[in-house]
Amino acid sequence: MSGDGKRTGAASRGGEHTGVASRNGDRAGMTSGNGDRAGVASRNGDHAGMASGNDNRAGAASENDDHAGAASENDDHAGMTSGDRKRASAGALTAPSAWAERSEAQSGSGAFALRARWRRLTDRVAEALPRPLDRIRSIKLKLAILMIFAGGLAFGFFRLRIGWLPPLTTLSAMVIALVTSQFLAHGITRPLREMTTAAQRMAHGDYTRRVRASSRDEVGQLAEAFNQMAADLAAADQQRRDLIANVSHELRTPVSALNAVLENLVDGVSEPDPKTLKTALAQTERLSVLVSELLDLSSIEAGALPLDREELRVAPLFDEVIAEAEVMAAAAGRGVRFRSEAAPATATVYADRARLHQVLLNLLDNAARHGPAGGEVRIDARSSGTELVIDVQDEGPGIPPADRARVFDRFTRGGRTDGGGTGLGLAISRWVVDLHGGTIAVTDPGSRIRVTLPAAPPPNP
Numbered sequence: 001m002s003g004d005g006k007r008t009g010a011a012s013r014g015g016e017h018t019g020v021a022s023r024n025g026d027r028a029g030m031t032s033g034n035g036d037r038a039g040v041a042s043r044n045g046d047h048a049g050m051a052s053g054n055d056n057r058a059g060a061a062s063e064n065d066d067h068a069g070a071a072s073e074n075d076d077h078a079g080m081t082s083g084d085r086k087r088a089s090a091g092a093l094t095a096p097s098a099w100a101e102r103s104e105a106q107s108g109s110g111a112f113a114l115r116a117r118w119r120r121l122t123d124r125v126a127e128a129l130p131r132p133l134d135r136i137r138s139i140k141l142k143l144a145i146l147m148i149f150a151g152g153l154a155f156g157f158f159r160l161r162i163g164w165l166p167p168l169t170t171l172s173a174m175v176i177a178l179v180t181s182q183f184l185a186h187g188i189t190r191p192l193r194e195m196t197t198a199a200q201r202m203a204h205g206d207y208t209r210r211v212r213a214s215s216r217d218e219v220g221q222l223a224e225a226f227n228q229m230a231a232d233l234a235a236a237d238q239q240r241r242d243l244i245a246n247v248s249h250e251l252r253t254p255v256s257a258l259n260a261v262l263e264n265l266v267d268g269v270s271e272p273d274p275k276t277l278k279t280a281l282a283q284t285e286r287l288s289v290l291v292s293e294l295l296d297l298s299s300i301e302a303g304a305l306p307l308d309r310e311e312l313r314v315a316p317l318f319d320e321v322i323a324e325a326e327v328m329a330a331a332a333g334r335g336v337r338f339r340s341e342a343a344p345a346t347a348t349v350y351a352d353r354a355r356l357h358q359v360l361l362n363l364l365d366n367a368a369r370h371g372p373a374g375g376e377v378r379i380d381a382r383s384s385g386t387e388l389v390i391d392v393q394d395e396g397p398g399i400p401p402a403d404r405a406r407v408f409d410r411f412t413r414g415g416r417t418d419g420g421g422t423g424l425g426l427a428i429s430r431w432v433v434d435l436h437g438g439t440i441a442v443t444d445p446g447s448r449i450r451v452t453l454p455a456a457p458p459p460n461p
Contacts, residue, residue, distance in 0.1 A: 140185040147177045191223045207234035246411035250290050258283040293424040300431040307352040314349055314381045315342045325364040336368040342381040349388045350454045355432045362425035367394035388455040398446025
C-alpha cells in the first residue's frame with residue numbers, strides 16, 4: 001500500500017507491482033511507487049493509462065525512458081528495447097508503405113467497380129427511356145425534329161428570361177439550323193443506305209458489293225465491319241462451291257466405274273470372275289475412303305474431333321505405319337521400299353495415337369504415289385529440344401515452290417490427277433497437326449514434308 005495514497009487495487013510502496021496502484025494519485029490505474037513496472041505506469045501523474053515521470057508520452061512509459069510499450073527505469077524489457085529509443089519492431093518501418101500499397105490497390109479496384117456500376121446503371125436507364133422517334137423511317141427527319149425541338153426550348157428559355165425575341169432572327173436561325181442539319185445528315189445516312197442496298201443484294205447471292213468507309217465514327221466502323229463480313233461470306237461461298245464441285249467429281253469417277261462394271265455383269269458382257277469383282281471392290285473401297293475422309297474433315301473443321309493424347313514411342317509407331325503402307329503400295333502396284341529411323345531410338349512424341357497414325361499413313365501413301373515406281377520412301381524422326389521433327393521424303397521430282405503453299409488445301413494433288421488419291425489426305429493431315437499444336441510444311445528439296453510435334457506433355461503450371 002502507499003503512504004498517503006488511496007488504495008483502490010493491490011499495491012506496495014517499495015515492492016514490485018504487477019497490479020494497479022498510484023503513490024499520490026487518485027486514479028485506479030496501473031502504477032508502482034518506485035518499483036519495476038510490468039504494465040503501464042506513472043510515478044506522479046494522475047493517469048492510469050499512459051504516463052511517465054517527466055514526460056507526457058501517450059502510451060506506456062518509464063521514468064527516464066521514451067519507450068512506447070512496457071519498460072522499467074533501468075532494465076531492458078524482453079520484447080522491447082532499452083533507453084536508447086530504438087524501435088520496438090521492424091514492422092513500424094514498413095507499415096506506411098504496405099498501407100499505401102494496400103490503399104492504392106483498394107482505390108483502383110474501387111474505381112473499376114464504380115465505373116462498372118455506373119455503366120450498368122446508364123445501360124438500364126437507356127433501355128428504360130422511351131423512344132418516340134422509332135416510328136419515323138428517316139434519320140434526316142429525326143434530326144430535323146431534334147433541331148426544332150432543341151431550338152424551341154432554347155428560344156423559349158430566352159423568351160422567358162429576356163421577355164422578347166426578334167421574330168426574323170428567330171426564324172432565320174431555325175431555317176439555317178435545319179438546312180445545316182440536313183446537309184450533314186446526308187453524309188451520315190449515305191453509308192447506311194449503301195449497306196441496306198448491299199445487304200439486299202447479298203440476300204440474292206451477290207457478295208461483291210462493298211460500302212465506302214471513309215468516316216472514323218461509329219457509322220464508319222460499321223461500314224468496315226460490313227465490308228469484312230461481305231468478304232468472309234464471299235470466301236465461304238466460294239469454298240462451298242469448290243467443295244461441291246470437287247466432291248461431285250470425286251464421287252462421279254468411282255460411281256461411274258462401278259456402274260460400268262455392274263452393267264457389264266448384268267448384260268453378260270463380262271463374267272463374274274475374280275478380276276471383274278476385284279475391280280468393283282476397288283471402286284467401292286475408293287468411295288468408302290472418300291466418304292470417310294470427308295467425314296473426318298467435317299469433324300475437324302467443326303471442332304468435334306477429340307484428341308486422346310499420350311506419350312508415344314516413335315520407333316514402334318513407325319513400324320506399324322510402314323507395315324500398313326507397304327500393303328497399300330503393293331495393292332497399287334508401286335513396289336516402293338520404306339525405310340525409317342528415329343534418333344534417338346527412345347524418342348517420344350505427345351500425340352493421339354490414332355490421329356498421328358492417320359497423318360503418317362497419309363504422308364507415306366502420298367510419297368509412294370508421287371515418287372517413282374520401285375523407289376524408296378524414308379521417314380525419319382529426331383528430337384529437337386521439346387519438339388520432335390518428322391521428315392517424310394520420296395525420290396520424286398518434288399513439289400514446285402509455287403504449289404507448296406496450296407498443297408495442303410482440299411482436293412489439291414500437286415498437278416497430278418492420276419495418283420489415285422482423293423485430294424483430302426494432306427488437308428486432313430494439316431488439320432490434325434494443327435490440333436496437336438504442331439506445324440507441317442514442304443521443305444527443300446520439294447519432295448520432303450516436315451512435321452513438328454511436341455515431344456512430351458507440357459509441364460504442369
